[in-house]
Amino acid sequence: MPHIVVYSPHLSREKKVACVAALTEAFCTTTGLAKDHLVIHLEEHSYENIAVAGKLLADTIPDIAVGEKPLQEVNE
Template sequence: MPHIVVYSPRLTREKKVSCARELTHAFERTTGISAEHLVIHFEEHSYDNVAVGGKLLTDLEPALAEREKAFREGVSP
């Protein structure tokens, strides 16, 4: 059973639906394999869980810190 893992920041449901549709289409088109049983797994992460150059992304990018804060508070950024 083919399996695609999408490791990304948190995504809205709408973005996941679109991504799953496009990945499925690309998989079928490029491999010639039916995507009937294709599994796509979204593995989302917090921007506080990623560091570049020894610094958390939320410390490097104020906009990401705001998105993370909004998510924790249940507010749409």
């Protein structure tokens, strides 16, 4: 079975639904395979756990980290 892994920041449920629907449509359209054969795995990572060029994204792009804060509080 084909398997797509999506690494992303925390997403709302509505965004997850839209993301997997769009990925499924694109994959099935381009490969000709039925959607029943596709597995999509969403793996969410906080900007506190992602670094680019030796710096955490939460420090590099503080506006993004602020937007992520409410989602972290809900998950705690």
